[in-house]
Structures are given as structure tokens and as C-alpha cells.
Amino acid sequence: MPHLCPFSYHAPKSLKEALTLLKRPQGCLLAGGTILLNTLKKTKKGPQNVVGLSRIKALGGAKETETTLTLGAMATIAEIERLSAVADGFPSLSAACRQLATTPVRNMATVGGNIASRFFWADLPAVLMSLEARLILETPAGRKEMSVDTFVSRTPSGPFILSSIELLKGRRAAFYLRHTRTMPVDIPAMAVAFSAQDRDGRLANVHLVLNSGVAVPTRLKETQKLFEGKAPRDVKPADLRAALAQDTSGLRLDDYKRLCLELDAGKIIARLKK
Amino acid sequence: MKTIAFTLNGHKTEVDVPDNELLIETLRERLGLLGTKPGCLEGECGACTVLFNGKNILSCLKLTADADGATIMTIEGVAENGALSGLQQSFIDQGAVQCGYCTPGMILASKALLDEKPRPTDEEIVRGLDGNLCRCTGYIKIIEAVRAAAFKKGP
């Protein structure tokens, strides 16, 4: 029978309880289960204590204010996809959720799990970086806040639970362009997340993040600088190619990924021109 | 071990399970409901699909211990008092059943879709079934079956 290695499962009802349980030997968190449970099938010796987050009400749903949208870490991909506040205000996040995995996986997988999985190919970190999202973490020492950039570059030390993701509202153009090796439901081979605001016909507050599949999401800083303050039609293709080359020089991108990136940048400009 | 209580196919059910037991194991081995099929046990094929609070999920990626209080439906719960649902009948009528191993999962995924979107576009049907593999049919008659079930009710 049992396909999973043996462990003790805990279903705390509060974040405080969960954090206490996490201190137990070899503790880990269970969010949607779409990643963790597969991993546990392949190990003979796994964690001794699995702390499930599904009963913690504070982690679910979404809260909206005039200026912010806060997603609970346990909100599923399918739930986020359905939120009109996301579709209206953060269309790139909506697009990412729509294209990610398959229907049953979207019903189970959570935004928190996607971020905390630390898989290079995960869709949401790059998108959230481009939307300047703030992550709220609960730790035994209290609440911590950090950018997604900080979270993906280094795992926070000590036990923590990612509890919510905060997004700032504001009119912006936001795109998510995703490429797969074989079929649409695959993990992305490469993806590009873009967001920018409009200031008198010029781009402002430009964010361009690459999910290369082979490293943590990378902010394309030179390319961002190139776009900043310009009207879309004033971005020269040669400059764009140079900036992208510079931004990706340290990354192991194969020719096909480089091609896709170039084409994506062109697509973004075309969409902005409209 | 934990005592987990949930509503299964309309009936209140209680089981004692080890912490590390998957929902598919509980359904098949403990409760004798063999209609939920193991195809890959990795969440890729969808043959183990069940409805969990109305949404289609993969029972090979769900701990039974995490199902306390849920409303679960397996293929055995789709027919009502021995009468096939419109969806089940449509699968038969449209020739959507060949080897049948993917069929329980397909029907449940279709039911979840139609419960949320009673009159889905073809694109929505295709998307709703994207987690269920079929090697026999090429999906065409399955999609036709869902379409027929959705649109035959009323004008």
C-alpha cells in the first residue's frame, strides 16, 4: 500500500500553531501537495513531520483595499485566475495562472507553494517580481516583509511561513509570454514577465523579468533601463538586442531560448504600440 | 493514525488512516471504490480524478488526512439511484468510451466543468479536460459528449 514514506501529519488551525510545529525535527510545510507529495513518493526517508496549512483560514482567499490586493498564500491558482481584481488590475498574473499546468493541478496548487517551491521554472515568481509584489512571511520572531527578488535569491534562514502576497494597484500594461518545449501544459522552458506604467505616452516604472528555467528569475536591468522613459516606438531593435544580450550574458540560454526572448521583446513593443 | 470524516458520494463517512495515506489508496483499498483508477500516481494522467468540494482534483496528490470535512465524489457517486446522469449517457451515446480506463476521470472532470459552466465553449471544454489523458479516442468524441450533455437540455 503506502506510496509515501512514513511521517506524522499535523493540521494546525493557526499560524502560531503551525510555526511551533515547524520547529519539530525534520518539519516541512504542505500547501497544495502537487509538488511535495510527488517528492515524498520518490524518497525512502522523508520528513518526519508534515505541517498542513489547509486549515489556517488566515492563509486563504484575497483581500482588496483601495490601493492594494493581498492574496493569501493558500489561494489556489484556479481561485486567483477567477478573481476579477486580478484580471483587471494584474492581467499578467491572470495570464500566468491561466497557462500554468492543468485544470486539476490549478485546483490544488497554491500561489504560496509555487513561490516557496524554489523551482527555477515556476511561473509565478517572475510575474510577481514584475508586479513589484511584496511577500509577507510569518516567523517565530514576528512578521517579515520582503520583495520577491530577495526571496528567490536566498532562502530565509530559520522557520518561516509565507502567509500572503501584497500587490499595489495602479493602471499598468502587464504581459506574460510563456514558451514550452512540447505542449502548452508543460512547465515553461522560458517565460517573460513585463509591466510598465504610462506617463504621457512614455513608459515608466518598467519591469522586465526573465524566467529562464535554468536559474532564479532574472531582472533584465539593462533592457528595463532601455525602455524607461521612452515611447514604445522609440525603442530601437538594435539597442534592444544589445541590451538583452548584456542582461543574459551570464545565463546558460540555448539559441532557441535567445530567439524566443528576442521575439518576445518584439511582441511586447508591438502590443505597447497599440 | 487519524480518524478522518468526510462526505463521500452523499454519505457521511469515517475512516481511520495512517498519516501518509493518499486519498486514492483510501478510496480503493479501504473503501472498495475501484472506479478511481491509478494510471501514473504522479498527478500527470488524471485517471485518479475525484471531485473535492466540487472541484476536480487528483486523488494521488491528496493526503486523506488533509480531507477532513470535505465533500468528495467518485465516479460511483455520479449516477443517481442507478439512473445514469446526462453526462454518463452522453459519453455512451457519442462513442466517447473505448478502453474505459480514463472514463471515470473524464466524466468527473467534465462534471466539474459543467457544474461551473453549464454552457461551455469548445475551448473551455478542451481546457477543462487538459488534466486527463486518453490514449484511445483522440479526445474528439469525449469533447462531443460533453458538448452534447451541456446543450441538449432545453433551447
Add this chain to the structure above:
Amino acid sequence: MNRETRKTTSPVGKAVPRIDARPKVTGEALYVYDMRLPGMLVGKMLRSPHAHAKILQIDTSKAERLPGVKAVVSASDTAKIKFGSNEYFFPYTVDQLPLEDEKVRYIGDEIGAVAAVDEATAEKALSLIDVRYEVLPAVFDPVQAMKPGAPAIHTSMNNIGVMLPVQYGDVEGALKDSDYVHEDVFYLPSAAHCSLEPHVSVGQYGIAEERITLWTSTQAPFKVREALAKTLRMEQADIRVIKLNVGGGFGGKLEMLPMDFSACLLSKKAGGLPVKIACTRQEEFSFTRRKHPMIYKLKSGVKKDGTLMAITGEVIADGGAYCSYGPTLIAASIMRIFMVYKIRNFRVFGFRVYTNTPICGAIRGFGGVQSGFAVESHMDMLARGIGMDPIEFRLKNATDPDTVTVNKLVLSTNGLKECIRRGAEVSRWKEKYGRGKQSDADVVRGIGIGIAADVMGSKMYKAHESAGTIIKVEEDGSVYVFTGAADIGQGSDTALAQIAAQELGVAYERIRIKAADTETTPFDTGSFASRVTFISGNATKNAAGDVKRQILEVVAREKKLDKEDLDIRDEEVVQRGDNAAVMSFDKAVELCYSFDYGHLLIGRGNYNPKTTPIDFRTGEGNISGSYGFEAQIAEVEVDKKTGRVKVLKVTDVHDIGYPINPQSVHGQIEGSILMGVGYTFHEDLRLTEGRVLNPNFSKYRIPRSTDKVDIASIFVETKDPQGPFGAKGMGEASLLPTAAALANAIHDAVGVQIKELPITPEKILAALKARQKE
């Protein structure tokens, strides 16, 4: 089931619901994977971790002592008798032991098995079996394996399991006379069946009678029984193989596997407790069967007017560690071409080579997918070489009805040319072909064709290929059809029920099918080579005719009529001619069983197609009772910037003789085409050093609903005189031309011909770049 609610008489040709659909939609249908028996043990196979090694010693003693372990077996528990799948024509290819004794030849090769009370104990027991190996150098590539000095896997020279020279006519002369000669090499990768139900066997040894019962997910229960009897050294009569519902086969469940054998042997050693051995999905990908990768070299000549003069070539098929269906597969792969093209000068050598990799066996298409891609791509290139439209080229060279080919295949009904013409018409070929060249756009469309033919059974297994059917009509009018045919989802039970009902003159809903139990149903070789409708269908028709005759004899006597004047139609005994009703079917049956007559109604029929076995020295022989034909036209859209291909539509025009159940036939065609699309673009079972790299669905991608293709499936009805009600078979053919039709369509769009599958965006971009440089 309330029989009164529906009465479908004359069901042949109608889309009646599948006879087994209801239990499948309710979840009641039982598969061997679901089986539970009292005391059932969990069995597991011990497999070699080495690609090539000598077995120095196997010590099972520690495993046997582990509490909870009920039996452990290895070669020393067996009679060490080899088995194979091509025994009749290629006895020297019988090369596999159910549990290997001296050598292991691939990663996964079975050398032992355990049965224990639960899975964890069985796993532990496996780890306690001490095996000492002497690792040998291994070879993983067929070209390397054929070189002198390569590690010898079996005793055959240069690791060539089978060498098949197929030669006719004067190839050199014909090539000299040709106006255009073209040469190509095509590369075909391996693939996996991906049946949704993995392989699973439940074996039970009955101690009192010393008999075995095996339930197994199989396409060929009688083949399995034969192999079990041979390897267990038992009488076939003491072995019962039962098929339940099968969750897909596609050729992967066409033979006995060591797990079938081991389940039975373990049960015997465990004092008769039943033993279930089930493959995980990863084991399914890594250790069962897979498609033969092939290198297909072709060099052919044509005349300016399009006449095909000669075809020469070489096929190197990587067969993996043992022979399985290899020899007949390579023969089928090469010789399909004679069904499709008029060719009299031909020389192709086929090599089926051993490598230290998992075994390659039968998979839907049986070598015809590989040859289909190579030949149909090659034909397009020949056509282009002389500036001829590919459709015109096919029509010029396609076979005709009522002809005998150079290798003595007798093509009777043959709708190939009509299929081609209709396909061209429906797809509006003339408007579309060649437009890609004229377009400067980034995204261009193209159209391409592939043609194919298929057999209906093939005399490559035993001397006879018969099927038998028994029908009993009970006193209450219920009709039971006992057939050995194995329904694995393709709908054979349904088709046979329709045929029985049609011939007997009763409603389809009256029929109950009892199938594929070697003890209670007549012999049938199994579901392969698209044979069941044609061969088992005819047997069933004959049996129904037999029962009908018996009923009419009794009615004739009672009513003092001439039995030749009577028939049964629409559940009534009627008089031929004016259709006057004599009595209802139910009354007629009652009459048979009545005091005065007391005639139990049991009908029997068998059918052995009028075919001749192949003489493998000459390649001559009419292997099938009839042949099916098709033309498949694919339309694609190619993005020149990204190399991405979108399949717009596939039009399939198929000579199926006559459709017993049109819905079932369309269903088979649609499923086959999508399987073909999968193989063309993203299925690729990759190995390194003998290990499968992508043994799961996340890395071996089969098409999903989001990949479905728009298919127009059209029948051409040639009403075959040999087929039951004119029907031919249909199971594999639509898979054969798909890859080439798509590759040819891509060429029409962007001017590059991809000769290696899978066709990826990278390959298209690389080919476009290379062409630009020229």
C-alpha cells in the same frame, strides 16, 4: 438492463452504443489492476541493474527468511525453457528465458521475483536477494552493435537477430533506366504505448487439480497460455488465462511477459495463494516493450512521367535485448509498400539488431509507422524531383483492385485511388498545394499527403490463424456469444455482437458477449494486425448462421414449410419473398425447446482466412484475407520565425470495406491520428547507456485534449466479398501515413523536409537556416 426500452434490429452499419460502455461510465468495469482475491500476495520482479552482465550467483536465502515473504523464485526454480513471439517462422529467435539464468542483457532484465504479504515487505525482500554479477561491456547503438568486435549479446553473429533481404526484379537496370534517382536517410525514434492501465498479472495455482489461472491485462490470452505451458512445462489445458477489461494495449500486451510467468510460479511456491504483480508507470516505460528505433535508407528511381522504377534501401532496426516480435515486424515494415505501390524492382535489406537496451516489440503500426514516414516522405521528394504533383504521383503508382503484387499479395477490393481522389477533393488540395512558396509572410500554410495500407490479420504467427465462435440461444430467447476475441477498447465485443444480431435477425440488445477466457471460449489468436472484425467477425457470422438454420429447421417442420423459404428478420421468422410473418423469434425459440422438439440451440462457426504464410526466403505469400487502404492529407501552419507548427486539419479517407459500427471506426481513426501526431512532434523515448531517460508522463509527452486535431474522417465502402457484411478491419492503419503527411505539409509550407522525428521547432529553424545559406 431493461431490454424492452431499445430494440435495434439490423444493427450492422449503425452507431449502436458499445456493449461494455455502461459499466465503464459507472466505474463498475473491472480491470486486472483492480482485482482483489482472498489472501492475495504482492509480487515484485527482481531486475538487473546492469545493461550487460554475467550472473555468477543468485542467493535468495535471506529474502526467503524475511517474515512476510511467502515465495521467492529465480531461474533455478524454472525449467529454463526459452520463449519468443516468432517461434513458428523464426525458431532461432526464441531467445528469452522467463527468468534469466546465465546473463542479463538490458537494465531491467528479469532474474527473479518475490511474493509477500505487502508491498513494503516485497521491496525489502528484493533488496535481500544477493546477486553477484560480472559486468560485461555493453553496446547501445545498432550500428555499433553490428561492427566486428562489438560485445556479443546472444550467439548471433554481429548481433544481428534477423537479416531479411527482400529482392525482386532487376533493380540496377531499372535505376539505370530512371530519369531521376533520389537518395535519403530517415531516422525514427523509439516510442511507448502509454496504455492508461499498466501491465498487471494475477496468478493463482490450484493445488488440488494442479492447474493455473492467470488474469492478465492482455490482447492475446491464447498466446499467453501457449507460452506459459511451454515455459512451465505444463499442458495448455491445465492453464486458464482470463482477460477482463483492458485499459489499452496498442501492441504492448501481445505476448507473455516474465511477470505473467512469475505470478503463476510464485503462487505455486506460495502454496496456492494468488499473487499480483503490477507495473508502476515508471516500470511500464522502462521495462515492458517499446517501439523499434529505425534508420531507413532509401534510394529510388522514377521516370519523367512519374512511373516508379525501382526502390532500394536498407533498414536498421534497433531491437533491444531480445527478439519479441522483431522478425515479423521488420518484414511487415518493409513489405507494406507492395500493398500501396505498383513496384516490380525492389531490393531492401532489413536488419533487426540486438542492443543492450529494453526490448522493442509490437506497437501499433507494427513497423509501418517507421516505414510509412520514410517511404511517404521519400515519395514526395521523388515527385518533386520530376516536378510532379504529389497527388498525381501517388495516383500514377498506386495499386489497383484485383491485382497480385510482386510478392504475391492478392489485393481484391482496393479503394486506394478513390481514397486519394476524394481526399484531394475534400481538402481542396489543388487550391492549397504550392501556396507556401509564393508567400513572404512569417506564418505560412502547407498541405501534404501520405498513403497507406493495412492487413486484416497476417499469417505470421502460426500455421492457422483461425477464430472460432460458439453461440447458444437459451429458452428465454437470450443469446450468448462465446468468442476468443480480445476487446481492449477497440470495440470488438460490440462489433461481434452486431454481427451476431444481424445474421441471426434479432435485436443487438439481446446479445451477451462472453469473451477471451481460454477455458470457456474458442481459440482466437488475439487483437493485433487489425484482424478481429474480419476474422473473428466471420467466425461469429458463421456461428449465428448455424443457429439460425437450426431454428428455421424446427419452424419449417412445425409449420410444414420449406426451410429454404424462411429467414429471421427484425426478430420475426418470415417467409422470404413477401416477408410474411410466420412467428416471433421468441416463439420460435420456445418451439425449439418444447416437448415435441427438445432442441437445444447451439451454433458454431469458425473462419480461417484464405491466406498463405510468407515464405521468408522469398518474401512471397498472401498474408491477409483482404487489405484496407487510406489516404491521409494534413494541413499545417508553420511560423518561420519560431519554427512552431500548428496542425490545422487532417483529412483521412479510408477504404474500410463497410463499417460495422461507424462510430467505433471513426473513433479508432481519430485515436490513431492523434497518436501519429504525438509521434511526429513530441513523443521520443530517450535512452542513455541503456537507461530510459524519460519514464514518466511529465517527460514523455503524449497528446492531451489541448493538442487535439481537427479530423475529417471519411469512409470509402468497397464492400469486401470476404469480409463479414463487406467489412474489412481497422485498428492501426490511420497511424501509418500521419508523420509523412505532416512532414510533407511542412515542406509545402516552408520548403524544408525534416527527415528525423520528432519534428521540433529547432529542427525546422536549423533546416531553414541551412537552406538560406544555399
